[in-house]
Amino acid sequence: MRLYAFNKLEEKLTQLGYPQMKESGFKVIKVDLTQEEISGHISYRQDGVYRTINNQAQRGYMYMYSYDVAKHNQYPKFHIMKCKTIVDQMSRGAFNTKYIWSNSNVVDVQERTTRDVYHDVRLSLCGNCAKEAVGTIERTTEEFYQMLLANAALTIDVSLDKRPYNSGEISKIFREMMNYTCNACSLKITDRMDRVYMHMHHKDHNPLNNYPENLESLCYLCHIHTDALHKAKLNKPRIKQSLDYFVNKYKEELVKIGNPYIKAYLTQL
Numbered sequence: 001m002r003l004y005a006f007n008k009l010e011e012k013l014t015q016l017g018y019p020q021m022k023e024s025g026f027k028v029i030k031v032d033l034t035q036e037e038i039s040g041h042i043s044y045r046q047d048g049v050y051r052t053i054n055n056q057a058q059r060g061y062m063y064m065y066s067y068d069v070a071k072h073n074q075y076p077k078f079h080i081m082k083c084k085t086i087v088d089q090m091s092r093g094a095f096n097t098k099y100i101w102s103n104s105n106v107v108d109v110q111e112r113t114t115r116d117v118y119h120d121v122r123l124s125l126c127g128n129c130a131k132e133a134v135g136t137i138e139r140t141t142e143e144f145y146q147m148l149l150a151n152a153a154l155t156i157d158v159s160l161d162k163r164p165y166n167s168g169e170i171s172k173i174f175r176e177m178m179n180y181t182c183n184a185c186s187l188k189i190t191d192r193m194d195r196v197y198m199h200m201h202h203k204d205h206n207p208l209n210n211y212p213e214n215l216e217s218l219c220y221l222c223h224i225h226t227d228a229l230h231k232a233k234l235n236k237p238r239i240k241q242s243l244d245y246f247v248n249k250y251k252e253e254l255v256k257i258g259n260p261y262i263k264a265y266l267t268q269l
């Protein structure tokens with residue numbers, strides 16, 4: 001029932017001209033959700049709350065800024081969709097102006113009565129969102145953020161002036177064909193959620209050349225080390241942060257299979 005409703009919604013959004021999520025750079029943003037909704041920037045989907053600016057859809061989540069933290073002895077939860085909790089709040093008139101839209105790993109939360117601010121807090125996913133969402137879900141704002149970073153990093157071969165309109169689709173099909181296995185170190189990603197750490201690399205650096213002989217399936221760590229051009233991406237803090245996250249998560253396996261770069265990489269973590 002819910003899945004059916006969602007497919008209808010997707011169809012509707014497409015008809016209304018809401019853009020699909022496009023590959024793009026990634027910036028951390030925190031804004032008032034109601035203001036954004038009034039401006040017509042917000043669309044609620046199954047896998048996130050999308051904020052569309054200049055035809056670029058940014059995926060994020062929402063959370064209540066002012067909250068009785070001490071009373072509940074916990075921080076507010078974050079929501080990725082119009083779950084039961086949100087729908088209830090909307091019908092009681094307890095939703096508007098209360099929420100922040102964000103795509104960050106950490107947020108600020110205000111103690112409702114004293115107005116003290118807790119800084120850089122990581123939130124957990126709302127139970128109803130977890131129940132109602134379809135597919136893989138991120139359980140914390142940190143996981144959500146790391147997923148966004150990793151998604152943005154999937155396109156490190158693609159410069160802005162050379163972007164095939166369907167690069168995301170090609171990459172997905174190719175990586176699927178290659179069984180999410182790295183050509184260089186043979187790492188295999190089995191966790192669906194971590195598929196974003198297996199990349200499609202263009203040997204000739206031309207993202208428009210998608211002939212099979214030009215493509216390689218490489219894990220994030222091997223991909224960054226293919227040449228100086230790729231290594232230079234490590235100067236981008238968000239790329240570095242996201243690669244660190246991947247390496248930390250997979251370090252034992254990478255060491256075990258003898259990944260050629262892991263030892264040197266670990267010494268500078």
Ligand SMILES: [Zn+2]
Nearest residue numbers: 079083126129
């Ligand atoms: Zn929720």
Ligand SMILES: [Zn+2]
Nearest residue numbers: 182185219222
């Ligand atoms: Zn590899």
Ligand SMILES: [Zn+2]
Nearest residue numbers: 157200201202
């Ligand atoms: Zn590449």
